[in-house]
Amino acid sequence: MMGLPLFPVFIVDFFGSALMIILSVTASFHARRLVRLNPKNVLWTYLFWLCMALVAFALSRSIGHMLRFIFILLDFPHVWETLSPYSGGLNTLVFSSVAVLTFYYYNVQGVIQRVRDDANSLARANRQLEKVHAELRNLNTTLEQRVENRTRELKVSEQKFRHLYEGSKDMIFFCDAGGRINGINSSGIEMLGYDREEELIGCPLPSLFVDEEKWAKYYCRLGSQGHVRDFEVELLRRDGSHLYMMITATAIVDEANNMQGSEGIAKDLTHFKMMTDQLIQSENLASVGQLAAGVAHEINTPLGIILGYTQLLEEDFTDRPEVLETLRIVEKQTRICKRIVADLLKFSRHSLEGDKKSVDINQCIEEVLAIVEHSLNMDFIYVQRSLEEGLPDIYADPERLKQVMVNFINNAHHAIDKEGIIGIWTHFDAHCRELEIIIGDTGPGIPPEVISRIFDPFFTTKGVGKGTGLGLSVSFGIIKDHGGHVEVFSPPRDPDIVAAGMRTAFHITLPLQPEMSTPKDQ
Amino acid sequence: MLTCKAAPQLSNISTVQHNSHSGIFLSRVFCLRSFFLLLCWLTVFPQDARAVQVHGSPEGLYVHQMAHLFFAAALVFLLLLIHYRPIGKGKAWGYFKLSLFFFLLWNIDTFGVHWLTLRLPEGAIISRGSLMEHQLAGPLTLERLAYYFGRLDHLFCVPGMWFLVLSLRHFSVQSEKQENSAENAS
Numbered sequence: 001m002m003g004l005p006l007f008p009v010f011i012v013d014f015f016g017s018a019l020m021i022i023l024s025v026t027a028s029f030h031a032r033r034l035v036r037l038n039p040k041n042v043l044w045t046y047l048f049w050l051c052m053a054l055v056a057f058a059l060s061r062s063i064g065h066m067l068r069f070i071f072i073l074l075d076f077p078h079v080w081e082t083l084s085p086y087s088g089g090l091n092t093l094v095f096s097s098v099a100v101l102t103f104y105y106y107n108v109q110g111v112i113q114r115v116r117d118d119a120n121s122l123a124r125a126n127r128q129l130e131k132v133h134a135e136l137r138n139l140n141t142t143l144e145q146r147v148e149n150r151t152r153e154l155k156v157s158e159q160k161f162r163h164l165y166e167g168s169k170d171m172i173f174f175c176d177a178g179g180r181i182n183g184i185n186s187s188g189i190e191m192l193g194y195d196r197e198e199e200l201i202g203c204p205l206p207s208l209f210v211d212e213e214k215w216a217k218y219y220c221r222l223g224s225q226g227h228v229r230d231f232e233v234e235l236l237r238r239d240g241s242h243l244y245m246m247i248t249a250t251a252i253v254d255e256a257n258n259m260q261g262s263e264g265i266a267k268d269l270t271h272f273k274m275m276t277d278q279l280i281q282s283e284n285l286a287s288v289g290q291l292a293a294g295v296a297h298e299i300n301t302p303l304g305i306i307l308g309y310t311q312l313l314e315e316d317f318t319d320r321p322e323v324l325e326t327l328r329i330v331e332k333q334t335r336i337c338k339r340i341v342a343d344l345l346k347f348s349r350h351s352l353e354g355d356k357k358s359v360d361i362n363q364c365i366e367e368v369l370a371i372v373e374h375s376l377n378m379d380f381i382y383v384q385r386s387l388e389e390g391l392p393d394i395y396a397d398p399e400r401l402k403q404v405m406v407n408f409i410n411n412a413h414h415a416i417d418k419e420g421i422i423g424i425w426t427h428f429d430a431h432c433r434e435l436e437i438i439i440g441d442t443g444p445g446i447p448p449e450v451i452s453r454i455f456d457p458f459f460t461t462k463g464v465g466k467g468t469g470l471g472l473s474v475s476f477g478i479i480k481d482h483g484g485h486v487e488v489f490s491p492p493r494d495p496d497i498v499a500a501g502m503r504t505a506f507h508i509t510l511p512l513q514p515e516m517s518t519p520k521d522q
Numbered sequence: 523m524l525t526c527k528a529a530p531q532l533s534n535i536s537t538v539q540h541n542s543h544s545g546i547f548l549s550r551v552f553c554l555r556s557f558f559l560l561l562c563w564l565t566v567f568p569q570d571a572r573a574v575q576v577h578g579s580p581e582g583l584y585v586h587q588m589a590h591l592f593f594a595a596a597l598v599f600l601l602l603l604i605h606y607r608p609i610g611k612g613k614a615w616g617y618f619k620l621s622l623f624f625f626l627l628w629n630i631d632t633f634g635v636h637w638l639t640l641r642l643p644e645g646a647i648i649s650r651g652s653l654m655e656h657q658l659a660g661p662l663t664l665e666r667l668a669y670y671f672g673r674l675d676h677l678f679c680v681p682g683m684w685f686l687v688l689s690l691r692h693f694s695v696q697s698e699k700q701e702n703s704a705e706n707a708s
Contacts, residue, residue, distance in 0.1 A: 003648065003657040004666075009673045010653055016676020023683040030690035037697045043609065044697075047690065054683065072653060088586055095589035099596035106603060 014069055017062030024058035027051045042112055046105040050098060057094035060087050171245070171266040177259055179205045179219065191268055193238035210234040210242055218247070222262055226251045232269070241491070244270045274487070281455055281476075288457045292344040300341050307334045343470050355397040361435055361510070362387045362426055364398055368405040369424075376409075380419040384500065387426045394435055395513035400478045407471040408439045408506055414462065415443030415504065423500050434484075435510045438494075440502030446490040454488065484510040587636055594629040597622050614692035617685045624682030628675055635672035638665060 031048040038044055064087035071080040165172055171188030175181055181203050192208065194200055209215040214233045221228050228249045235243045249264025310331045317323040369383055376383065412422045425438040446454065453459050455476045460469035479486050492498050492505035601622050604615070646666065649656045658670050 002662070003659045004662060004670050005654070006647075006656040006658060006673075007654050009670070010656070012674050012676050016680050019680045020676070020683055023680065023687050027683065027687045027690050030687065030694050033694045034690065034697055037694065037701055044693070047693070051686070051690070054686070058683065069653065085582065088582065092582075092586045092589040095586075095593035099589075099592040102596035102600050106599070109609075 010069060013065050017058075017065045020058040020062045024051070024055040028055045042105070042108055046101065046108075049101055053094050053098045053101065057091055057098075060090040060094070063087075168265075170268070172264070173205075173266065174261065174263045175205055176261045179262075181205060182261070188266070191237075191243060191266075192235065193241075208235045210236050218249075222249060222251050223259055226253070228264070235266070239491075242270075243268060244273045277452055281452075284456065292457070296341040296344040300338070300345070303334055303338050303341060307331060307338065310334060340470075343474060355399070356395055357398065358393040359396045359398045359401060360391070360393055361401070361437065362389075362391055364401050365405060365424060365426070365437070368402050368409065372406060372409050372413075376413060376422065379413070379417070381413060381416050382421055384421050384423045386424065388428060391426060391428050391435060392512055394482075394510050396482050396510065397478075400481075404475040404478050404508070405439075407475040408508075411471060412439060412441035412443065412504075415441050417443070421501060423497065423502055425497070433512045435512065437508040437510070438497065438505055439508070440492060440497055440500070440505040442501050443503055445503035446488065451488060451490055455486070479508055479510070482510055484508060583636065583640070587633060590629050590633040590636070594626055594633070597626045597629065601626070612692070612696070614689050614696065617689035617692065621682050621685035621689055624678050624685060628678035628682060631672050631675045631678055635669060635675065638669040638672060641665065642669065 028048075028051045031044070031051040034041075034044040035048045064083065067083065068080045071077060165185050168185060169187050171191050172185040173181055173188055174183035181200050184197055184200050186197075189195070189197055189200060192200065206212070206215040206219075209218070211234060218228055218231055218233065221231070228247060231247045231249070233245055233247060235245050237243055245266040246269050247264050247266045249262050251259045252261040252263060254260050310327050314324055314327045314331065317327060365385075365387065369385075373383055409422060416422070420442040422442075423438070423440040425436075425440075427436045427438075428434075429436060450461070455472050456469075457473040458469040459473075476486055487507040487509075488504065489507065490504040492502050494505070497505050601619065604619060604622075608615070646659050647656070648659050658666055660666075662670075
């Protein structure tokens with residue numbers, strides 16, 4: 001029976017153990033280096049402890065094996081027998097430790113992977129949060145500036161609107177769905193003769209319309225078309241007078257297209273309409289003037305012949321009183337005809353530059369009053385003078401101006417009939433470079449249906465034979481010849497004149513010539 | 523006597539305290555009372571202690587063998603884990619897998635040697651004289667030959683450790699490079 005020598009086994013065992021010690025120490029060195037480089041890396045930590053366990057295993061086992069040979073060689077085999085179980089036990093512990101470490105590593109790796117996933121999610125959320133935070137910070141930084149800019153823009157816009165609203169010379173108004181005024185600018189308040197906006201707030205717009213049919217048409221058009229453009233209407237002022245207005249309005253509607261109110265601008269055309277009427281009247285007067293001039297020229301010659309022959313006949317019939325009386329009647333009536341014809345010629349005649357000169361209007365008025373005041377006082381009519389001192393002279397025909405004054409004063413006299421006051425005011429408007437003469441009376445006033453016709457030729461309210469209806473027409477023509485204009489107000493528009501008890505006021509405006517522009521006291 | 527006194531007190535307390543609080547308190551008192559009664563019973567009627575058990579001599583070997591199996595299972599687990607869910611690539615990981623493989627072979631080898639050692643009859647190992655004279659007695663059956671060559675287990679564990687060293691060396695070199703590049707980048 002042949003056996004196998006164990007010496008090769010011992011050799012491999014001994015040198016293998018020595019190599020295991022060297023290699024395990026080297027491995028632990030590298031593992032430690034790895035852990036130091038990256039202490040948070042779980043894999044390196046695992047490898048480090050794996051190496052430590054293997055080092056412990058290698059040392060205990062290899063040292064044990066080597067000691068075994070040494071003790072046997074030194075003839076102390078029982079010592080090895082004592083140490084051997086400890087070496088085996090240590091190896092058992094090391095195996096178990098390595099196995100536990102391996103499974104533990106797997107679990108830790110799983111946990112770490114989950115933590116890493118969570119960390120990635122958190123990092124993504126954090127990045128999004130940072131982005132949102134940056135946007136918020138940017139918004140917060142610029143918010144104040146943006147609010148400031150927006151506020152400034154709104155303020156500018158509001159100022160524009162406010163300036164337009166308050167500064168407009170036209171009436172701007174707002175109404176609710178029921179047509180009640182809920183906002184009106186100061187020009188509108190003034191136009192309608194009120195003092196404060198509160199007096200008009202809540203006031204129904206239809207109540208301001210003179211013609212109810214006009215309101216119905218206005219409201220119907222606003223509702224159907226959504227707007228009203230250049231709608232001409234007469235509005236009632238607080239004092240009962242009328243305003244001729246042109247309204248442009250827009251309906252305010254909600255999302256369901258239901259009318260919630262309206263906003264509009266009303267332009268006062270009263271003055272424009274009056275000027276238009278006067279222009280028409282002037283055209284009428286011009287036509288009539290041309291006609292009258294032709295007629296007067298043709299009639300004037302036969303009248304002169306009739307008058308001449310009548311006077312010759314009077315000389316022939318001085319001895320026959322009844323014929324002479326008849327001829328004098330013919331002469332008188334012929335002279336009346338000539339006067340009418342002369343008036344017609346004056347009415348139609350253009351002024352001659354040669355008759356104009358520097359005229360003190362106050363003096364002119366005083367000269368006229370000196371003539372007519374006595375007859376006025378006979379009827380208990382007194383003249384109230386309010387003549388502004390230091391008026392500049394105007395360049396005009398004094399005789400014709402006196403004729404105008406006489407006509408207006410006579411007109412006032414006839415209006416008052418008996419017992420009353422005639423007021424005369426003069427005023428210089430430096431801004432417009434105009435002189436204004438106001439002649440008012442305390443008579444019954446002019447009915448509205450008549451007031452537009454009083455300057456028409458041959459229009460008179462006096463009885464037959466008492467007036468020719470040419471006085472105001474002639475006066476109107478003379479003032480026009482001087483570049484001025486005449487307006488009549490009944491009742492007067494000026495509160496001071498109303499306070500003086502006047503019921504009618506004629507405003508005569510005469511422009512200054514350039515060389516007469518400076519008042520005397522300057 | 524103590525329990526007799528405690529009972530009326532407990533009943534009084536239970537009427538004024540919340541149910542859960544009184545329940546915890548009661549259970550603690552009952553545990554203490556049971557422990558006290560058991561202590562008294564063991565003192566009066568003593569018997570043999572049963573907590574400490576004496577183990578026979580094979581137990582150490584069995585534990586050692588089980589540890590080998592446990593270690594082998596861990597290595598197989600780690601190898602499969604790295605194979606199916608690779609943590610990284612490169613030479614270092616290749617060396618690491620080789621290392622694990624050799625340690626697995628070593629485990630199998632040593633487990634087998636321990637098992638064969640138990641099966642060897644007395645006198646199979648002749649350890650008379652010097653180490654040079656020690657030998658495995660015949661007849662050289664397959665089992666004895668397996669034992670003989672199985673004793674050369676360092677042929678597995680030394681390469682395993684060698685590959686582990688190579689793996690760690692590569693890991694540390696790579697890690698140093700990454701550390702340096704990170705420093706340069708910062």
